[in-house]
Amino acid sequence: MLKRLWQILGPVICALLLVFIILGSVSVSNKSHSLEVEKKDAVSLSKTGFKSKYKKVRALTDPNHRFVPFFGSSEWLRFDKMHPSVIAEAYNRSYTPYLLGQRGSASLTHFYGIQQINGELKNKQAVYFISPQWFTSKGANAAAxxxxxxxxxxxxxxxxxxxxxxxxxxxxxxxxxxxxxxxxDMMEKVAEGKKLSAADKRKLRTQSVVYQKEDAFFSRVSVIDHYDSKVVTQAKKLPNAFSYHCLEKEATAAGKKASSGNTFGIDNGFYDIRIKPRLKDLKNSQRKFNYLKSPEYNDLQLVLNQFAQNNTNVLFVIPPVNSKWSDYTGLNEDMYQKAVEKIKYQLQSQGFKNIADFSRDGDKAYFMQDTIHMGWNGWVAMDKAVNPFLTEKQSKPNYQINKQFLNKKWANYTKEPDSFY
Incomplete structure (x- = not known):
């Protein structure tokens, strides 16, 4: 009987012992810096990379190189020649964007992600790409x-x-x-305003140790390498000498070539796969879209409060939509601009003054790579705002956080923003 039990349970016990030995040997405090590895992490855009505290903290605390968090969503995956990471690499900028976000990530995702790097954001800078498309009636997607x-x-x-x-x-x-x-259970206590018990806190300390060791161990492996395959490769195609005139010329030529197969100025690959098979069905499909009522406004307030607590100086980037596409789908431009104004009011009235608003530039040639994502000339325009913000002396932020932006009344408010209170 003992022999049979050992045959069944022995491998499991040995595996568990091996795991404990490996995790026990992992040091979470020894974050040896490697610029090459950190640059790969900065553009991996993998779920593992986004979740990893070890990777983010390692890069953001590198004493010899400056990584800046770029929060956003699926736009970061558009690695054309003018992508922020490509331009930073090509011209040896004094900073490297650390890209945080993927398709479906919005403010609540970023709020919880920020919990892992609060210390690394204190008195630092960040770029926050905020898309009005996040502000749907239901807000953040649960699956995402x-x-x-x-x-x-x-x-x-x-x-x-x-x-x-x-x-x-x-x-x-x-x-x-x-x-x-x-x-x-613990989240329910917090939601009800109750304090966590001593047992809860002991459990969290134990979970924290285990998580950090697991994170440090698995963070030694980089699976996705966008750095060599996309960033470095694209950077080599840019002019040797930096010039916005030359970059705009390159961007226009690249955009014209890449979108030659349709009348919307959309990248051919995206158009052929995502649009062309459904083109007739998409006509006037966005007439009822409304970004003025959304819990996303309250989720954004969570992020703003966290930035204020950390005294993080943030540049917010607001993109447009492709004007030709919005005309075709019937998206209400007046509604879109009202949503932009509501977002800007929430930012500016609380002291977040650095805003690069491109919401009216959707009709510019090759500004958008597809229907809602910037690319080519859009990236160049964005760099004109981002680079001086990150390289020139900025005044210290003076935030005045207003918790009224955390309530449902603001989330559903559709009148002129400055008459809210």
Whole structure:
């Protein structure tokens, strides 16, 4: 009987012992810096990379190179010659964008991601790409939120929460989007304004140690290499001497060639696969879209409060939509601009003054790579705002956070923003 039990359980026991030995030997404090590895992490745009605290902290604390968090969503995956990471590499900028975001990631995802790098954002700078398309009636997508969520984010949040209105709101939103999470019980306490018990805190400390060791161990492996295959390759195609005139000329030529197969100025590959088979069905398909009422406004407030707590100086980038495409699909431009104004009011009234607003540039030639994502000339225009913000002396931010932007009344407010209160 013992022999049979050992045959069944022996391999499992040995595997567990091996795991404990490996994790026990992993040091979470020894973050040896390698610029090549960190540059690969900065553009990997993998789920693992986004979830990893170890990778982000390692790059953002490198004493010999400056990585700057670029928060956003699927636009970062558009690696053409003018992509921010490509331009930074080609012209040896004093900073390297650390890209955070993928398709479906929005403010709530970034809020929980920020929990892992609060220390690295204190008195630093960041770029936040904020798309009005995030502000749908239902807000953040639950499946996308769960995809980019890691236990480490919840642990850091729960260990630092102090029972504020922002903590309670963040916990409520978490429970709505991830109700089956193993952190449900603790999140419910935070949502109700209750304190975590001594047992909860002990459990979190243990979970934190295990998570950090797992994270450090698996972070040694880089699976996706966009750096060599896309960034370096594209950077070699740019003019040797930096010049916006030359870059705009290159961008126009590249955009013209890449979008030659359709009348919308959309990249041919995207158009042929995503648009052409459904073109007739998409006619006037966006007539009822409305970005003025959304819980995303409250989720954005979570992020703004976190930036203010960290005294992070942020440049917000607001993109346009492809004008030819929005005309075809019937997207209401007046509604779009009202949503932009609402977003800007929420930013500016609280002291977030650095805004690169491109929302009216959707009709410019080769500004958009597809229907809603910037590319070619759009990236060049963005660089004209980003580069001086990150390389020239900036005045210190003076934030005045207003928690009224955290309530449902603001989320559903459709009148002139400056008459809100």
């Amino acid at each position: 939120f769960q995809t980019y969520f890691s236990s480490g984010q919840a642990i850091d949040f729960l260990q630092s929460q102090t029972g504020t209105a922002y903590d309670r709101y963040a916990a409520k939103r978490f429970l709505k989007l991830y109700p089956e999470s193993s952190f449900k």
